Amino acid sequence: MRSLPPWITGTKMKPTLLLLLLVFAVQAQAQAETLERTLANGMKVIVKTDRRAPVAVSQVWYRVGSMDESNGTTGVAHALEHMMFKGTKDVPAGEFSKRIAAAGGRENAFTARDHTAYFQTLQADRLELALKLEADRMANLTLAPEEFAKEINVVMEERRMRTEDNPQARLYEVLMATAFQVHPYRHPVIGWMDDLKNMTAVDAKRWYSTWYVPNNATLVVVGDVDPAQVMGWAEQYFGVIPARELPVRKPQEEPEQQGIKEVTLKAPAKLPAVILSWQAPRLAKPAADWEPYALEVLAGVLDGNGSARLPKSLVKEKQLAVDVSAGYDPIARGPDQFMVDATPAEGKTVAEVEAALKSAIKDIQDNGVAGSELSRVKAQVLASQVFQQDSLFYQGMQIGEWETAGLSWKDRAVRFDKLKAVTAEQIREVARKYLIDDRLTVAVLDPQPMPADAKPQAPMMGGDHVR
Amino acid sequence: MSAKRLMAFLAASLVTASAWAGLDIQHWTTANGARVYFVENHDLPMLDLSVAFAAGSAYDTADKSGLANLTRHMMNLGAGDLDEQQIAEKLADVGAEMSGFFDQDRAGFTLRTLSSPGEADPALAVFRTVLAQPRFPEAVVEREKARTIANLEEAATKPEFLGDKAFQAAIYCGHPYALPESGEPATVAKLGRADLADFHARYYRAANMTVAIMGDIDRAGAEKLANGFAADLPPGEAPPPLPPVSELSLGVEQLIPHHATQSHLFIGQPGMTRDDPDYFPLLVGNYVLGGGGFDSRLVEEIRQKRGLAYSAYSYFMPMKELGAFQIGLQTRRDATDQALKVVRDTLKHYLADGPTEAELQQARDNLVGGFPLRLDSNRKILEYLAMIGFYQLPPDWLDSYPKKVAAVSRDDIMRALRARLHPDTMVTVIVGGQLEPEKGQK
Numbered sequence: 001m002r003s004l005p006p007w008i009t010g011t012k013m014k015p016t017l018l019l020l021l022l023v024f025a026v027q028a029q030a031q032a033e034t035l036e037r038t039l040a041n042g043m044k045v046i047v048k049t050d051r052r053a054p055v056a057v058s059q060v061w062y063r064v065g066s067m068d069e070s071n072g073t074t075g076v077a078h079a080l081e082h083m084m085f086k087g088t089k090d091v092p093a094g095e096f097s098k099r100i101a102a103a104g105g106r107e108n109a110f111t112a113r114d115h116t117a118y119f120q121t122l123q124a125d126r127l128e129l130a131l132k133l134e135a136d137r138m139a140n141l142t143l144a145p146e147e148f149a150k151e152i153n154v155v156m157e158e159r160r161m162r163t164e165d166n167p168q169a170r171l172y173e174v175l176m177a178t179a180f181q182v183h184p185y186r187h188p189v190i191g192w193m194d195d196l197k198n199m200t201a202v203d204a205k206r207w208y209s210t211w212y213v214p215n216n217a218t219l220v221v222v223g224d225v226d227p228a229q230v231m232g233w234a235e236q237y238f239g240v241i242p243a244r245e246l247p248v249r250k251p252q253e254e255p256e257q258q259g260i261k262e263v264t265l266k267a268p269a270k271l272p273a274v275i276l277s278w279q280a281p282r283l284a285k286p287a288a289d290w291e292p293y294a295l296e297v298l299a300g301v302l303d304g305n306g307s308a309r310l311p312k313s314l315v316k317e318k319q320l321a322v323d324v325s326a327g328y329d330p331i332a333r334g335p336d337q338f339m340v341d342a343t344p345a346e347g348k349t350v351a352e353v354e355a356a357l358k359s360a361i362k363d364i365q366d367n368g369v370a371g372s373e374l375s376r377v378k379a380q381v382l383a384s385q386v387f388q389q390d391s392l393f394y395q396g397m398q399i400g401e402w403e404t405a406g407l408s409w410k411d412r413a414v415r416f417d418k419l420k421a422v423t424a425e426q427i428r429e430v431a432r433k434y435l436i437d438d439r440l441t442v443a444v445l446d447p448q449p450m451p452a453d454a455k456p457q458a459p460m461m462g463g464d465h466v467r
Numbered sequence: 468m469s470a471k472r473l474m475a476f477l478a479a480s481l482v483t484a485s486a487w488a489g490l491d492i493q494h495w496t497t498a499n500g501a502r503v504y505f506v507e508n509h510d511l512p513m514l515d516l517s518v519a520f521a522a523g524s525a526y527d528t529a530d531k532s533g534l535a536n537l538t539r540h541m542m543n544l545g546a547g548d549l550d551e552q553q554i555a556e557k558l559a560d561v562g563a564e565m566s567g568f569f570d571q572d573r574a575g576f577t578l579r580t581l582s583s584p585g586e587a588d589p590a591l592a593v594f595r596t597v598l599a600q601p602r603f604p605e606a607v608v609e610r611e612k613a614r615t616i617a618n619l620e621e622a623a624t625k626p627e628f629l630g631d632k633a634f635q636a637a638i639y640c641g642h643p644y645a646l647p648e649s650g651e652p653a654t655v656a657k658l659g660r661a662d663l664a665d666f667h668a669r670y671y672r673a674a675n676m677t678v679a680i681m682g683d684i685d686r687a688g689a690e691k692l693a694n695g696f697a698a699d700l701p702p703g704e705a706p707p708p709l710p711p712v713s714e715l716s717l718g719v720e721q722l723i724p725h726h727a728t729q730s731h732l733f734i735g736q737p738g739m740t741r742d743d744p745d746y747f748p749l750l751v752g753n754y755v756l757g758g759g760g761f762d763s764r765l766v767e768e769i770r771q772k773r774g775l776a777y778s779a780y781s782y783f784m785p786m787k788e789l790g791a792f793q794i795g796l797q798t799r800r801d802a803t804d805q806a807l808k809v810v811r812d813t814l815k816h817y818l819a820d821g822p823t824e825a826e827l828q829q830a831r832d833n834l835v836g837g838f839p840l841r842l843d844s845n846r847k848i849l850e851y852l853a854m855i856g857f858y859q860l861p862p863d864w865l866d867s868y869p870k871k872v873a874a875v876s877r878d879d880i881m882r883a884l885r886a887r888l889h890p891d892t893m894v895t896v897i898v899g900g901q902l903e904p905e906k907g908q909k
Contacts, residue, residue, distance in 0.1 A: 052510050053843035085761075094771060097761040102829055104836020123839050153774030157729065161777055161797050165626065165727040268726060270621045306555030315614075316551065322614045346617055376559045383562025383581050386513050390844045450624060451726040 034399075034409065035227040037234075041243040042215030045234040046399055046409060047227040050392055056124040056223030057392045060134045061117045061400040063218070064211040066189040067334050068249070073203050075191015078111040079148075079155050080204045080212075084118065085109075086147040088140035093147055096133055103129055111189055114333040115404040121393065124224040128233055131219070135237035138212055148201035156197070159190045167267035167445055175275050175443035178263040183254040185334050215243040218403045222396040254279070254335045261441040269447035271322070273343050274350045276357060279439040280338040283330035286411035286418070292330035293418045294426040295338055295434065300377035301369050301427065302326035302340065302360070307376065310340070313360055320348045320356050331405045338434060350444050361435045368428040381419050490842060492852065492862055493686065500674035501697035504856040505689045506681050506848055514582045514682040515845050516591075517853040518598060518696065519568075519575035522670035524650075525643040525709050525787070533615065533650015534658055538666045539567055539574040541611060545604045547596040554593055563590035565597075571644050572787045573857055574670075577849070582683035591692065599699035601667060603660040616652045626731045626797075626898040629723055634733040637719055637894040638791060642712050672703025679852035681845050712737045712789040715892040723898045730803040730899025731795070734810060736889065738792030741785040741858040748883035749783050751875045754830040755822040756814070757781025757794060762829055768813050769796055775806045787858070792888065803901035814890055821881040834872045 034048040066077050087093035100107045105122035107130075120130040163169045173188045180186035191199075219238065221230050257279055283292040303310045303326035314321040324342040340361075344353045388394055399409045493505045527535045543565060544551040558565055563580040576597065580590040622628040632647050639645035649655070678693045715736050739749050750758075757765035757780045769779035776796040784790035794814070798806040822830070842848055842865070855864050 054839050055843040094761060098829070101759065101762050101833045102836070104833055104838070104840070106837065106840060121840055121843075123836060126836075150771075150774040154770055154777055157775070157798060158777040160729045160799065165729055268624060270624050271617060305559035307552055307559050312552060316610070319610055319613075322617045343617075343621075346613060372556075372560075376556070379560055379562040381562075383564075383586070386511055386581060387564075387579060389511055390513075390846055392843060 035231070036409075037231055039214065039235060039239045041239060041241060043234075043238050043241075044218040044403065045231060045238075046218065046220050046403070047225065047230045048220075048222045048395060048399065049225060049227060050222055050389075050395065051224045053392075054124050054224050055121060055392060056127045056221060056225050057119060057121045057396050058127060058130040058134065059117055059119040059220045059396045059400050060138070061115055061218045061220065061404050062211060063115055063216050063404045064207075065112050065114045065116055065333075066187055066191075067113045067184045068211070069184060069187060069191075072195060073191075073199060073207075074187040074195045075155070075159075075189075076195075076199060076203050076207045077116055078190055079152060079196070079199055080207045081109050081111045081116050081118075082151050082155055083143055083148060083204050083208075084137055084141065086144065086151060087142045088136050089142060090140065091133065091136055093142075093144075096137065099129065099133060105130065113185055113189055115400070117400055119393070119396070127221065127223075127225060127230070131230075131233045131237050134219075135241065138214065138217065138238065139241045141208055141212070143201055143205050143208060145201040148204060152196060152199055155190070156193065159193060159196060163188065163190065164193070167265070167269045167447075168273060170267060171265050171273055171275065171443055171445045174263055174265045175277055175441060178261050178443065179277050179279070179337065179441040180254055180335070183252050183334055185254075210247060213244045213246065214238055214241045216246055218400060220396045220399045220403075222392045222399075257439050257441075260437045262444070263441070264444045264446050266446045266448050268450045269445060271343050272350050272447050273341065273445040274354050274357075275339060275341040275443045276354070277337045277339045277441045277443070278435050280328065280336045280434050281330075282332045282334075282336040283405075283407065286407060287414045290418065290422070290426060291430050291433075292336075293415075294422050294430040295328050296330060297374065297377050297419065297422045298364070298369075298427045298431060299326045299328040299338070300380065301364070301373045304377050304380060309360055309364075309373070310342075310357070314342060314353065314356050318356060319345055320353050321345055324357075331401050331407070333405055354442065361431060364428060364431045365435070368424045371424065374422070374424055374427075378420055381416065385416065490848065490865060492855070492865070493689075494856075494862055495690070497673065497694050497697040499697050499700070499702040501676040501678055501693065501700075502856050502859075503678045503680070503689070503693040504852040505679075505686070505693075506852060507685060507689070508681065508845065508848075509683050511845065512582045512683050513845070514578075514580050514587055514680070514684055515849040516578040516594070516681075516692075517568075517575065517679040517849055518577075518594075519573045519677045519679075519853055519857050520670055520672075520675050521572065521706055521787075521857075522574040522666070522675070523570050523572045524646050524648045525571045526666075526670060526706060527643065527646050527650070529646065529654075531650075531654060531658060531662060532646045533655040534662055534666050535574060535670075536569055536649045537608075537611065537615060537655065537658055538663045538670075539569050540615075541603050541608060541663055542601040542667070542671075543567070543576070543597045544607050544611065545602040547600040547602075549593070549596060550604070551607060554597065557589055557593045561586040561589050563593075565590075565594065569648065571648065571790075579846075595696055595699055598671065598696060601663075603663045603667075605660050608658075608660045608663065612655055612658060615649060615655050619649060619652050619655070626723075626725050626727045626729070629725065630731045630733045630896050630898040633721055633723060633896045633898075634735065634793065634894060635791070637721065637896065638715065638736055639712060640715075642710060642788075644709075644712065644786070644788065644790075669703075670706065671700065673697040673700045674702050675705045676700065677853065677856040679849055679856055681849040681852060709788050715889070715894065718890075718892050718894070720895045720902065721897070722902045723896065724900065725898045727899055728799065729797045730800050730806075730897055730901060731797050732803070732807060732810070733793060733795050733896040734807075734893055735781075735791055735793035736893045737789035738783040738887065739785055740789055741787060741854075742860060743785065745879075745883040745887065746785065747871045747875050748879040749887065751827070751830045751834065751872060752822070752880035752884045753781055753783055754834065755826045755880075756817050759830060759833065762826075762833065764813050764817060765794065765796075765810065768809050769798075769806060773805075773809065775802050775809070779810075800900040803897060803899060807895070807897070807902075811890065814888070818884060818888060818890065821877055821884070824877070827875075827877055827880070831872055831875065835869045838869045 103126045107120040109118040310324045321342040326340045328338045680689045757763045765779045776798045779796040781794040
């Protein structure tokens, strides 16, 4: 590992279509390839075989993320994730990573708004080690205050690196805090700096004992494994951990927005930036819903490939922006958003770019989309269905994300057909219904000059100071 | 392939996928000099391709810095009879993904497509046209220059970009590896379409081309495909070898003041080549120092013991000529000098005493035991094929990897690290605050 995972806090939506439009070979899975069982203590186990390489991925997904946090302790889900590597009574601090590494494995974890997940990739015949260690830290974490005191500094460095010193990341943070008035999606996954400064081991311990229980977890294994044997290990190691009652989860639903919201962030930067974010539905009933699928295809028409509308119009033809993207991920536990963002070109204003983005949306609301655009997006859906099978890890991710969002991986069965069935008229309809000013939040990065006393200077050979 | 056939395939393939059994790398040279590396695998109905040229930023000159990058970047924005929009549409119509890659040594493209002829043939036709007949339309060149300059100016506000650029400039003083990969705003502004066309004509030639093919195609099909790519290009010749990288003679410290809340530290020197005889001792030795994540001394000292940084690492970047050895971390401004001292002490002790037997065993176990993970997807295999081909490593390089790691002894590591790393003449670049003049300040 050159550095720890770049997506550990998972705050940024990836706008590319291929990440959004992922489809599964469902018929096959329903037969023999994917096996699902729920242990007596409520833990779900899902095993998918893929025998292309003698390798297996294990992922333990907890259905708890930053959206389950409260004011004053934002960031505790992620801080606890760091602490999960700090030892149990049988496996001292740092040993988890050491043992996996000694087995040739790679491991890490990530925290997102909706979930926290821990994963290992190993030679398939060493999988048992990962399961044994994961079960141990599900039940026996030490959470020593002196370890916490050191680790919270690491988390603050992580926040400085990802957010404090990155104007584009801060813009996203400000956008979320503005778009959501009530729902905890308004808090950054990594937490507010002041909450991190005041966090203690007690906060982490409370989090751990509340949420880290088998009835709040899903084990996903993908690879060259014998499903029956994996089920046996799951029973042996996780099955003995007692279930505990989970707190009632309050919905904290976001009230219907009734008018545009606008926010500006001033920060030292060269280029301005603008993000438009509309309140949008999430996928709730995979077989019955159609709007989320239409919004996905709409995102694809806007920015799903090199020929898509937004790069064609704003970057290539009008040359108003140096970059532009659109994104929508329908898989979420909380309220969803449809986003478009752009970086204005030299000499162009945010207002011009924002107007062009809105006019691109209006064009679809008025005139719909062409059949060729629709079929192009569907061609990508078809191809991505094959391409995504190249990665064991990614196959596991898809199962875990659906499960922790409250959907079943089996629901993916209808997904491909639903995407294929999206019509030009449906795209126009969702654009008209959701991409309207009353549901919109606009966040603008207003670039400021670099502070005068610390202006980056052209690096000079020889340096200022030679020893 | 129709959607229905594809679904049928997916249903069947998951049941019958074959067992993994080593890699059969096939290699040949086309009539006009292109090198081809191929692994046949029919588990998934898809095809991955990589075509690379020795045409990275090391082939730029200081006054036209950025030319190599812009040439590669412009090739798929207008080629043959197709304009940029038609190229993008034709690829999207069949769900194919074409991407560019670029570093100091290499420039080129990858293509991922379904292997069925209805999808693969149109995608491959576009790919061929882009390689051989880029047009570099004037208006698009000007637009992309403006975008490149905008991105460079934005990047120049960011500590990680400033630090890396200063680091490369300092360790490669006078060598073409010192040139920034995307150029400078002032040099990019001067480039014209004739420069791009000339660069393409010089470097995008069959004798300077390495093709890697992985996936659902047989040998005859792969030959036809690679020969077709190569035949489109004049044979040309490979560029002369890059000049060797000189050793540093003076330890340089450079502070670039910046307002960020963290200082970014970069410490290092020229390190190793891709075909380095000490590749394995340096690989294993660096695992213990800062390559092995939580197994490494740098992470232990900087992060685990002191909570000074989220990320701390060291690496050797193997290149045609000596690539960088770099230690890096980011820490709050007022801890800059402390973190620097910890890094220097850690390096000094490690070079004096070397790894313990336990550390060495851990490193070997991880690298050997993790070897199958390096080859567990078509994409990873393609990247290895492309690398082995471009750097002309021995065909058994992958096969012998675990054996060579396992054979590395403590003495090998000590000898190689001491011969290679010279803390007294290393470059230190800090972007942010502190270093002695403002010591103790926030």
